[in-house]
Amino acid sequence: MKNLNTRQWSTPLTIGTGIFVATTGLLMFFVMEDPFKFAHELVGIGFSIAIVLHVLSNWQSFKRYFSQRSVAIIAIAWLIGISLVTTSAILSKGEPEELIVTQIEKTSITLLAPVVGMEVKELVDQLSKDGFAVDDPEMSIEQLADQHEADTDDILLSVFR
Secondary structure (H helix, E strand, O other): OOOOOOHHHHHHHHHHHHHHHHHHHHHHHHOOOOOOHHHHHHHHHHHHHHHHHHHHHOHHHHHOOOOHHHHHHHHHHHHHHHHHHHHHHHHOOOOHHHHHHHHHHOOEHHHHHHHOOOOHHHHHHHHHHOOOOOOOOOOEHHHHHHHOOOOHHHHHHHHOO
């Protein structure tokens, strides 16, 4: 393979972008995602380009990594990565806030009353006063919304006011 004469800058570029992507990846995993996500993704693209340039400029050395053991290690790393992506895609159910609201919507009025610091009768009266008459306190917020052809958000606003 023809040397692209990028050896002097492809290796430092790979190291620099790799350290940045690794650092922002750890920060996103352990701290928070918001301020790092865009830069992580953008520099990640640069990291990918740097890797390709690094491999091309070091092709003769790189070919030695394709022994039986190295191929197995590379394949294992790929399988782990693909399985993590697949697992995340299958198990992903949305943002934590959405999951909490979904669970609250499935909760019965009887169980929800103490959470909002009320007796069941108080919450039933409050909901009725707001136009959401409760036939059975064991019904969920979703069921109450269906009964009144209302949005669950309107009922939750009544519950948590």
